[in-house]
Amino acid sequence: MSVRPNARPMGHKPPFWRDRAKRALIFQVLVIAAVAAFLLYIVGNTQQNLASRGITTGFGFLDNTAGFGIVQSLIDYSSQSTYGRTFFVGLLNTLLVGGLGVLAATLIGFIVGIARLSPNWLIAKLAAAYIETFRNIPLLLQIFFWYFAVLRTLPGARDSLSFGEVFFLNVRGLYLPEPLFESGFGLIPLAFGVAIAASIALIVWNKRRHEATGKRLPAYWLSFALILGLPLLVLVASGVPITWDVPELRGFNFRGGVTVIPEFLALWLALSIYTASFIAEIVRSGIQAISHGQTEAAQALSLPRNLILRLVVIPQAMRVIIPPLTSQYLNLIKNSSLATAIGYPDLVSVFAGTTLNQTGQAIEVIAMTMAVYLSISLTVSMFMNWFNARVALVER
Amino acid sequence: MNNVHRSNRVTGVLAAALLLPGLALASTLETVKERGALRCGVNAAQPGFSALDDEDTYQGLDTDICRAVAAAALGEGARVDFVPLDSVERFAALQSGEVDVLSRTTTWTSTRDTTLGLHFVGVSYFDGQAFMVASDLGVQSAKELDGAAVCTQSGTTSELNLSDYFRLNGMSFDPVVFDAPEQSIVGFEEGRCDVLSTDASQLYAQRVQLADPDMAVVLPEIISKEPLGPAVRQGDDQWFNIVKWSLYALLNAEELGVTQANVDDMLDDDSPDVMRLLGRDGDYGEGMGLAADWAYQIVKQVGNYAEVFERSVGAGSPFNIGRGLNALWRDGGLHYAPPIR
Numbered sequence: 001m002s003v004r005p006n007a008r009p010m011g012h013k014p015p016f017w018r019d020r021a022k023r024a025l026i027f028q029v030l031v032i033a034a035v036a037a038f039l040l041y042i043v044g045n046t047q048q049n050l051a052s053r054g055i056t057t058g059f060g061f062l063d064n065t066a067g068f069g070i071v072q073s074l075i076d077y078s079s080q081s082t083y084g085r086t087f088f089v090g091l092l093n094t095l096l097v098g099g100l101g102v103l104a105a106t107l108i109g110f111i112v113g114i115a116r117l118s119p120n121w122l123i124a125k126l127a128a129a130y131i132e133t134f135r136n137i138p139l140l141l142q143i144f145f146w147y148f149a150v151l152r153t154l155p156g157a158r159d160s161l162s163f164g165e166v167f168f169l170n171v172r173g174l175y176l177p178e179p180l181f182e183s184g185f186g187l188i189p190l191a192f193g194v195a196i197a198a199s200i201a202l203i204v205w206n207k208r209r210h211e212a213t214g215k216r217l218p219a220y221w222l223s224f225a226l227i228l229g230l231p232l233l234v235l236v237a238s239g240v241p242i243t244w245d246v247p248e249l250r251g252f253n254f255r256g257g258v259t260v261i262p263e264f265l266a267l268w269l270a271l272s273i274y275t276a277s278f279i280a281e282i283v284r285s286g287i288q289a290i291s292h293g294q295t296e297a298a299q300a301l302s303l304p305r306n307l308i309l310r311l312v313v314i315p316q317a318m319r320v321i322i323p324p325l326t327s328q329y330l331n332l333i334k335n336s337s338l339a340t341a342i343g344y345p346d347l348v349s350v351f352a353g354t355t356l357n358q359t360g361q362a363i364e365v366i367a368m369t370m371a372v373y374l375s376i377s378l379t380v381s382m383f384m385n386w387f388n389a390r391v392a393l394v395e396r
Numbered sequence: 397m398n399n400v401h402r403s404n405r406v407t408g409v410l411a412a413a414l415l416l417p418g419l420a421l422a423s424t425l426e427t428v429k430e431r432g433a434l435r436c437g438v439n440a441a442q443p444g445f446s447a448l449d450d451e452d453t454y455q456g457l458d459t460d461i462c463r464a465v466a467a468a469a470l471g472e473g474a475r476v477d478f479v480p481l482d483s484v485e486r487f488a489a490l491q492s493g494e495v496d497v498l499s500r501t502t503t504w505t506s507t508r509d510t511t512l513g514l515h516f517v518g519v520s521y522f523d524g525q526a527f528m529v530a531s532d533l534g535v536q537s538a539k540e541l542d543g544a545a546v547c548t549q550s551g552t553t554s555e556l557n558l559s560d561y562f563r564l565n566g567m568s569f570d571p572v573v574f575d576a577p578e579q580s581i582v583g584f585e586e587g588r589c590d591v592l593s594t595d596a597s598q599l600y601a602q603r604v605q606l607a608d609p610d611m612a613v614v615l616p617e618i619i620s621k622e623p624l625g626p627a628v629r630q631g632d633d634q635w636f637n638i639v640k641w642s643l644y645a646l647l648n649a650e651e652l653g654v655t656q657a658n659v660d661d662m663l664d665d666d667s668p669d670v671m672r673l674l675g676r677d678g679d680y681g682e683g684m685g686l687a688a689d690w691a692y693q694i695v696k697q698v699g700n701y702a703e704v705f706e707r708s709v710g711a712g713s714p715f716n717i718g719r720g721l722n723a724l725w726r727d728g729g730l731h732y733a734p735p736i737r
Contacts, residue, residue, distance in 0.1 A: 069558065069559045079563060151583075171586065252590050253544070343573050353484055356484065358555075
């Protein structure tokens with residue numbers, strides 16, 4: 001008689017290496033320990049190597065005086081500021097061109113993308129030509145093109161193009177008057193805030209009313225008028241408490257007012273136009289991904305054309321558009337580091353350029369710079385994932 | 397483009413620092429001999445100091461220093477691999493061992509000497525920062541530059557000097573910082589800036605390169621001390637000595653009147669200093685692990701300092717820069733080499 005061994009005597013656990021769950025846990029712990037040990041080794045080894053080669057390490061240099069000038073700074077900066085401050089100046093300049101670049105690229109991209117689907121032959125072909133031209137030329141060349149093309153066509157400081165003796169444009173940049181706020185100006189941001197709150201309330205109320213009664217107001221136009229109108233009204237009522245600091249030619253150049261440097265304009269144009277060509281294709285693919293039956297069904301309900309786009313096509317197209325759009329935003333921000341080629345003082349040019357060279361602390365500076373780009377990218381990516389989750393198709 | 401180069405090199409030094417297990421550095425001289433060539437970090441395009449000639453060979457004062465070191469170490473001045481570096485990547489390239497010598501119009505400063513793991517071996521050219529302005533501005537002195545836009549190059553000592561000078565004189569300026577000299581010249585020519593500022597020697601060279609050199613003048617003020625010299629890695633004293641004495645051999649040869657043309661005749665000279673320099677009396681290469689005729693090879697293949705200077709930046713070149721501070725001490729300059737004995 002053959003006795004089949006009982007699989008598991010009662011009350012007797014198998015050894016832990018036979019338990020799949022525990023085994024998996026053990027392996028994972030081992031892998032994490034190995035990775036951690038490797039990282040520790042790398043860091044320790046780096047420090048030892050740097051020390052034995054007589055190379056200074058550490059972040060103490062951030063408190064030293066930088067001693068060099070930066071042409072564009074959104075925060076207070078002078079050559080007597082610290083290296084730590086140059087980091088923030090560079091970071092803000094990167095964010096400025098990145099943020100405005102994302103806005104402009106999205107705007108141009110959507111317009112061109114929709115134009116490419118236009119039934120008008122000329123508009124569609126123009127959009128196609130735009131896309132094929134700009135996405136097939138390397139970005140660095142486009143930056144050089146805008147920079148040197150813009151520089152070559154602009155006049156010198158003494159023959160500036162003047163717009164009503166208030167705005168001036170020359171090879172050194174665009175000079176705008178700067179508003180100086182007097183006391184009493186605080187009411188205007190307040191009015192702005194009130195208008196925004198009222199608009200949100202209006203939109204919510206309008207939506208409920210629409211769902212309940214089927215009636216509705218043009219709420220978006222109303223809130224637009226409210227947000228624009230209320231602050232203006234307050235401005236006029238309070239006697240316009242603003243004076244303008246108008247730029248004025250003195251010595252070599254204009255003093256006073258706000259200056260937009262040509263490096264910024266060139267970089268911003270190049271980044272926006274280049275990235276917009278990719279966004280346009282993404283928008284087109286998103287719209288074309290919606291089956292034509294959807295449009296026909298909406299037409300059968302006799303919805304007008306603009307409502308078909310707004311209520312049926314675009315919301316569904318957004319699901320296709322947003323994930324690749326996120327990648328384009330990330331690309332644009334990372335591409336802004338090409339600024340250093342034309343001397344726009346972004347993070348790479350100021351911090352990973354001049355500061356690195358003056359202090360020689362390559363590892364610290366490059367690590368900080370990489371951490372910044374990683375954080376910006378992860379933040380944008382998180383936001384876009386959240387937005388995507390909101391508009392994504394809810395499957396039941 | 398430049399950025400790609402730079403990030404590669406910076407990544408190189410990071411990788412080297414991260415991954416080399418401990419310090420397993422062979423002596424640089426051994427490495428160079430084994431390779432059969434000296435790797436020398438130079439400017440990519442700095443006429444007078446290091447630039448490609450019509451035959452695609454690097455020529456200039458900095459490159460001749462490299463040739464002198466190769467002549468001493470390998471007996472053959474032509475065995476140099478020139479590695480063009482930009483001003484940001486140059487130190488990383490030396491630290492990581494990508495080049496054996498950095499001879500790239502590099503200013504000797506305390507920070508660079510003490511915190512970067514480098515040693516400057518001496519001064520090959522005494523320079524100073526100056527300003528070039530468009531002639532039609534009618535500016536006579538740097539003191540009149542209040543409010544000017546100034547083009548300069550990133551990663552150099554120039555940015556610091558500029559800020560100091562303008563601040564001390566109570567003037568303001570807008571720095572426009574490019575990462576390559578070619579672009580700062582274009583910026584200047586296109587009128588993006590009123591002033592181009594860098595070391596005087598480079599300004600004279602860049603002025604000659606302008607489409608119309610007469611459109612620009614170099615102002616008389618020199619606003620800084622810029623002692624330019626070759627640098628080596630710390631931790632190899634033998635190599636440090638070789639590069640240092642190669643430079644001194646050039647200067648001593650000039651002082652003793654030994655030239656590329658007469659060096660073979662001078663072998664029979666009975667002046668004790670010349671006999672020591674050329675290895676006829678005693679063996680002054682031994683302490684550096686070199687052959688006794690190391691200095692003879694330098695003069696024979698490269699020439700003495702005066703010859704190098706005149707053909708690179710002086711009367712024999714388009715730049716026609718006077719010796720000035722770069723004359724020997726006995727002629728009123730600053731070059732004073734310790735004796736070989």
